[in-house]
Amino acid sequence: MNNIAIFASGSGSNAEQIIQHFSGGSLAQVKVILSNNPKAFVLERAKILDVPSLVFKRQQFYETNQIVDFLKSLGINLIVLAGFMWLVPSNLLMAYQGKIVNIHPALLPAFGGKGMYGHHVHEAVIASKARKSGITIHLVDEVYDHGQILFQAECEVFPDDNAESLANRIHQLEHQHYPQQIERFLRSFAHRP
Numbered sequence: 001m002n003n004i005a006i007f008a009s010g011s012g013s014n015a016e017q018i019i020q021h022f023s024g025g026s027l028a029q030v031k032v033i034l035s036n037n038p039k040a041f042v043l044e045r046a047k048i049l050d051v052p053s054l055v056f057k058r059q060q061f062y063e064t065n066q067i068v069d070f071l072k073s074l075g076i077n078l079i080v081l082a083g084f085m086w087l088v089p090s091n092l093l094m095a096y097q098g099k100i101v102n103i104h105p106a107l108l109p110a111f112g113g114k115g116m117y118g119h120h121v122h123e124a125v126i127a128s129k130a131r132k133s134g135i136t137i138h139l140v141d142e143v144y145d146h147g148q149i150l151f152q153a154e155c156e157v158f159p160d161d162n163a164e165s166l167a168n169r170i171h172q173l174e175h176q177h178y179p180q181q182i183e184r185f186l187r188s189f190a191h192r193p
């Protein structure tokens with residue numbers, strides 16, 4: 001059984017889809033939700049779905065090894081970022097090299113990097129007059145939105161789109177693909193040396 005930890009800072013609709021996708025199966029389980037934001041709605045979802053959660057502070061995350069130790073104590077072997085707003089520190093990257101994935105709501109390498117999150121991404125896509133956008137699932141490294149791309153899916157951008165309508169279309173695409181791509185990634189572990 002693979003043990004997944006999800007890091008999320010906001011609503012957590014992707015986290016919910018991932019929890020449900022794996023629940024009752026034998027491939028993986030979501031063991032814990034971690035958040036930097038005590039008010040994040042993802043914590044309510046975790047409660048309803050009966051998944052334990054942990055809220056941590058900046059100092060704990062960046063200046064101690066507590067989070068790594070916690071994840072190791074739970075036997076976590078995959079970390080999934082789902083709307084997590086903080087850069088992952090190097091101790092966590094080193095402990096989980098090649099085992100941290102993120103989803104970005106645009107077609108990287110375009111519209112990524114610091115400050116490119118939430119509605120900022122969709123506003124930038126619309127302002128650029130791009131005719132398509134999409135999602136990118138990628139490995140995480142020390143630079144925002146930079147690691148190896150694992151999967152992308154596209155959708156159209158319509159002339160009358162605003163950030164909200166585009167965000168809704170992108171969210172649907174995320175829900176459709178993120179759980180399945182995590183599953184595919186986990187299955188590929190078995191074929192690595």
Ligand code: GRF
Binds near residue numbers: 013
């Ligand atoms: C998603 O659009 C994801 O691509 C981005 O943050 C958003 C999180 O949405 N990284 P939710 O909290 O899962 O609803």
